[in-house]
Amino acid sequence: MNGSNEKTKTKIKAIPEPTLRRLPLYYQYLKKIQAEKNSQYISCTQIGNELNILPIQVRKDLEITEASGKPKLGYGVKGLIGNIEDFLGWNNTTEAYLVGVGHLGSALLGYHGFKEYGLNIIAAFDSDESKIGTETHGKMVFPVSKLPEMIRRMGIKIGILTVPAYCAQHLTDLMVEAGVHAIWNFSPVKIMVPPGIIVQHENLASSLVVLSKKLSMSIKTDRQ
Amino acid sequence: MNGSNEKTKTKIKAIPEPTLRRLPLYYQYLKKIQAEKNSQYISCTQIGNELNILPIQVRKDLEITEASGKPKLGYGVKGLIGNIEDFLGWNNTTEAYLVGVGHLGSALLGYHGFKEYGLNIIAAFDSDESKIGTETHGKMVFPVSKLPEMIRRMGIKIGILTVPAYCAQHLTDLMVEAGVHAIWNFSPVKIMVPPGIIVQHENLASSLVVLSKKLSMSIKTDRQ
DNA sequence: ATAATATCGATATAATATTATCGATAAATA
DNA sequence: TATTTATCGATAATATTATATCGATATTAT
Numbered sequence: 001m002n003g004s005n006e007k008t009k010t011k012i013k014a015i016p017e018p019t020l021r022r023l024p025l026y027y028q029y030l031k032k033i034q035a036e037k038n039s040q041y042i043s044c045t046q047i048g049n050e051l052n053i054l055p056i057q058v059r060k061d062l063e064i065t066e067a068s069g070k071p072k073l074g075y076g077v078k079g080l081i082g083n084i085e086d087f088l089g090w091n092n093t094t095e096a097y098l099v100g101v102g103h104l105g106s107a108l109l110g111y112h113g114f115k116e117y118g119l120n121i122i123a124a125f126d127s128d129e130s131k132i133g134t135e136t137h138g139k140m141v142f143p144v145s146k147l148p149e150m151i152r153r154m155g156i157k158i159g160i161l162t163v164p165a166y167c168a169q170h171l172t173d174l175m176v177e178a179g180v181h182a183i184w185n186f187s188p189v190k191i192m193v194p195p196g197i198i199v200q201h202e203n204l205a206s207s208l209v210v211l212s213k214k215l216s217m218s219i220k221t222d223r224q
Numbered sequence: 225m226n227g228s229n230e231k232t233k234t235k236i237k238a239i240p241e242p243t244l245r246r247l248p249l250y251y252q253y254l255k256k257i258q259a260e261k262n263s264q265y266i267s268c269t270q271i272g273n274e275l276n277i278l279p280i281q282v283r284k285d286l287e288i289t290e291a292s293g294k295p296k297l298g299y300g301v302k303g304l305i306g307n308i309e310d311f312l313g314w315n316n317t318t319e320a321y322l323v324g325v326g327h328l329g330s331a332l333l334g335y336h337g338f339k340e341y342g343l344n345i346i347a348a349f350d351s352d353e354s355k356i357g358t359e360t361h362g363k364m365v366f367p368v369s370k371l372p373e374m375i376r377r378m379g380i381k382i383g384i385l386t387v388p389a390y391c392a393q394h395l396t397d398l399m400v401e402a403g404v405h406a407i408w409n410f411s412p413v414k415i416m417v418p419p420g421i422i423v424q425h426e427n428l429a430s431s432l433v434v435l436s437k438k439l440s441m442s443i444k445t446d447r448q
Numbered sequence: 449a450t451a452a453t454a455t456c457g458a459t460a461t462a463a464t465a466t467t468a469t470c471g472a473t474a475a476a477t478a
Numbered sequence: 479t480a481t482t483t484a485t486c487g488a489t490a491a492t493a494t495t496a497t498a499t500c501g502a503t504a505t506t507a508t
Contacts, residue, residue: 071456072455073456094436102331188337190275207408450508453504456502474486
């Protein structure tokens with residue numbers, strides 16, 4: 001346990017997921033600072049105060065992007081932005097397909113912020129005849145029947161799933177079969193995938209639960 | 225430190241946020257099981273296998289809802305659903321206003337699942353003249369100028385913020401001033417609130433980062 | 449030029465969350 | 479009826495994440 005021969009070869013350091021989730025926050029703030037041209041340098045203290053995160057936490061998070069700062073000054077804003085972009089792979093975009101052009105699906109198609117984060121939704125798919133052939137926020141809608149072939153031909157690695165519960169598993173199977181490596185699942189059910197396939201399940205109910213539980217607990221505390 | 229007089233009075237046990245986030249998953253699965261009428265009882269092992277969570281974790285999570293099961297059989301499905309509903313306060317709905325009827329805002333207005341989770345969005349607000357007075361998915365859209373008065377009159381505690389970055393802080397201030405206790409923030413910026421006000425920041429960039437980092441790491445591993 | 453200060457970077461500690469262990473128990477089976 | 483088995487419930491061990499401490503250092507002020 002004295003850290004000499006454990007995994008020195010490939011230097012795989014596990015990245016804490018909470019850190020991963022905070023990096024975009026730092027990034028957004030840094031971009032704002034850069035736009036305001038307030039200063040060349042920024043410290044963990046400043047970032048932390050602005051985002052309500054302890055400065056030590058900020059420093060540890062930035063450390064994993066291999067950023068380095070100067071005592072008394074802090075980090076160079078420009079360099080730091082570059083470090084985060086490199087670390088998160090935001091310099092080369094990944095292309096994705098979206099399946100299910102309902103309310104949420106078209107909202108995601110209309111969100112142009114994804115490009116900034118290295119994701120480009122290049123087309124959408126639906127089974128509704130009235131949607132096929134039309135454009136939603138500039139993205140063509142194709143029939144689901146063409147999904148597997150197009151995934152294969154374009155080498156698509158990420159599928160975004162915004163369909164109702166009843167067909168989520170079927171479309172997952174289609175996509176995985178065709179070669180997708182990761183699925184961003186906005187459908188309200190857990191989907192099953194073979195080992196090695198990555199699923200990120202976006203569950204609004206979970207977030208709502210956290211919010212409302214905190215709320216009910218804060219009200220309870222007030223009255224004590 | 226020998227645990228005899230620490231907080232014995234009010235018995236405040238901290239609820240782990242990860243547990244809170246998993247409860248809705250169990251709930252959704254239990255509802256499915258109930259609909260299928262497969263059996264009266266269900267075990268942690270079954271739930272865990274289905275959701276890819278260790279049975280021990282499931283048991284610990286369910287424990288905080290004060291559910292109790294029988295050896296060899298497991299938990300009664302119906303009772304368990306009730307326990308989760310009670311614990312999360314899903315039996316009495318909370319009313320909320322939504323501010324910002326853009327793509328995402330109207331997608332949320334159209335999502336009827338919230339009612340099941342104790343949230344009822346009763347109206348929406350926007351500053352766009354062309355939207356005011358219309359209905360979106362059955363919810364009236366009012367001018368932002370009426371927001372403070374209506375929050376006060378209806379005693380609204382939760383505000384859902386689906387507006388662009390530039391006006392997020394202003395609308396937050398309006399809502400907090402009018403008496404809102406919690407804000408579910410879908411805008412792409414961090415908002416500042418006075419102490420005691422709860423903010424749940426929904427950040428798609430964060431989730432996307434987790435997904436794409438896992439993807440890039442899995443590809444790297446494949447090639448080794 | 450010297451002293452004071454803010455900050456980084458490394459290391460240590462504490463808090464939180466997950467996973468393992470094991471005895472008790474109710475049902476199923478021999 | 480006795481034995482086996484699957485599961486709960488409680489407690490212990492481990493892993494992960496967050497926070498604190500402190501020396502080193504570059505800038506600023508004296």
